[in-house]
Structures are given as C-alpha cells and as structure tokens.
Amino acid sequence: MRNVTLVEIFNHRITQKYLRRSGIHHAVKTTQYAYKLAIDYGVDVDMATKAALLHDIGHYEWYREGKWDYDEYRKHDIHAIKGAERAHKLLIRLGEDRLAAKEITLAILLHTDSYLNFSVQDFRTPLQTVVATADEMDEQPKGLHHYNKMEVKEAITLLTEIDEKINQHYKSKLVRINSSKLFIQDK
Numbered sequence: 001m002r003n004v005t006l007v008e009i010f011n012h013r014i015t016q017k018y019l020r021r022s023g024i025h026h027a028v029k030t031t032q033y034a035y036k037l038a039i040d041y042g043v044d045v046d047m048a049t050k051a052a053l054l055h056d057i058g059h060y061e062w063y064r065e066g067k068w069d070y071d072e073y074r075k076h077d078i079h080a081i082k083g084a085e086r087a088h089k090l091l092i093r094l095g096e097d098r099l100a101a102k103e104i105t106l107a108i109l110l111h112t113d114s115y116l117n118f119s120v121q122d123f124r125t126p127l128q129t130v131v132a133t134a135d136e137m138d139e140q141p142k143g144l145h146h147y148n149k150m151e152v153k154e155a156i157t158l159l160t161e162i163d164e165k166i167n168q169h170y171k172s173k174l175v176r177i178n179s180s181k182l183f184i185q186d187k
Contacts, residue, residue, distance in 0.1 A: 002046055002166065004094045006031065006053055006159040014090050015057065016152075022056035022079075025150035026138055028158050030055060033134035035162050043130045045166050047100055050091070051107035051131045053159070057090075058083025058108075059146070077114050084109035107131040 009015055019027050034052035038045040058079035084105045091101040110128045112135070113120045124132060138145050 001170070003100070004050075004091065004096045005163045006049055006166075007156060007163055008094060009050060009053060009090070010155060010159050012090060012094065014086065015054070018057035018059070018083075018086065022059035023146035023148060024152065024155050025148035026145045027053050027056060028150060028155050029138045029145075029148075030131075030134045031159065031162060033137045034130055035165065037130045037134055038127075039169070041126055041130060043126045044103075045169055047104050047107070047127055048130045048134075049162055049166065050096075051087075051104045051111070051127070052134050054083065054087040054090070054104070055080075055108050055111045055131055055135055056083060056146070057086050080109050080112050080115055103127060111135050 010019070031049050031052040034048040035045055037043070038048035056079060058081065087108050088101055088105040091104060092098065096104070106125075107128045108131070110120050110124055111131045121132075
C-alpha cells in the first residue's frame with residue numbers, strides 16, 4: 001500500500017514553495033502524463049507520479065537586469081541535482097518508504113541530462129524514462145511551460161483524481177493476485 005499520496009506531497013509547504021517557482025501547471029500535467037505512461041509501460045505508477053510531480057522542485061530563477069534570461073539559466077542549470085536532494089528529504093520526512101524514495105529521487109535526478117556533458121538516455125531505467133518522457137510531453141520552447149498557470153484548488157482536484165486511480169490500480173492488481181492464488185489452491 002502507499003505510504004504517502006500525491007495530495008499530501010503537494011500540500012507540504014516545501015512542495016508549495018518550489019512548485020510555485022517551477023510551475024504548478026507543469027508539475028500536474030507531467031504527473032498526468034507519467035500516470036498514463038506508467039500504465040502503458042508497466043512501471044510502478046506510484047513512484048512514476050511522485051517523481052513527475054516533484055521533478056522540477058530544484059528550479060531556481062535566473063534574472064539578468066530584471067529580465068528572465070533562459071540561455072544564462074541553461075548554462076548554469078543544476079535543477080535536477082537540487083530537486084533530487086529536496087525531494088528525497090521531503091519524501092523521507094513525509095514517511096515514504098526509503099527504497100521507494102531512493103528510486104523516485106534517482107528518476108528526478110535523471111529526468112534530464114542538461115547539466116551533464118553526455119547523454120543518459122540509453123542508461124535510464126524504465127521509471128526514469130517514463131518521468132523524462134512525461135516531462136518532455138509538456139515542454140515548450142524557452143521554458144515557457146513553467147509559466148502556465150493553474151490554481152492550487154484545481155491542482156488538488158486533479159491530483160486527488162490521480163491518487164484515486166493509483167489506489168484503484170493497486171486494488172485491481174491485488175484482486176488479480178488473490179484470484180490467481182485461489183485458482184492455484186483449488187487445483
């Protein structure tokens with residue numbers, strides 16, 4: 001069963017602080033995409049959606065002369081490193097399973113390789129690939145996807161729906177497992 005829900009993560013003050021910087025809309029849209037991709041590719045939906053929700057909490061603002069400077073930001077970007085660190089502390093604080101927190105953190109760390117001088121695309125696990133792909137699905141040129149707006153209330157509604165789908169997914173999996181055990185025992 002799940003230790004922490006998406007809504008619990010979203011409502012935490014640390015998440016609120018950093019998602020307001022990186023974009024609530026982008027975080028929620030990426031979470032929705034990650035859920036669908038995880039189902040399609042047989043990846044753990046709970047870990048995929050948590051990593052997707054938190055994937056950009058390491059973003060920071062880079063302004064030059066009062067104006068957002070995307071190119072300068074990209075030159076100095078380490079948001080995946082900062083985000084992985086923040087996410088791990090947050091998940092542990094909220095009571096997430098330690099091994100799950102580690103896998104989620106690694107997916108956040110490797111959702112982009114923009115801070116590296118080589119590509120990690122061929123080395124990603126299925127979970128990491130789902131999170132990276134979900135992020136790319138919502139991207140817009142020059143980082144504009146971080147500026148799309150979404151009200152907190154709408155985000156909570158959408159994340160609650162995803163939490164419910166995840167719970168249903170696990171319940172149906174459990175029923176299938178229990179059904180096969182009954183079938184095997186009946187032989």
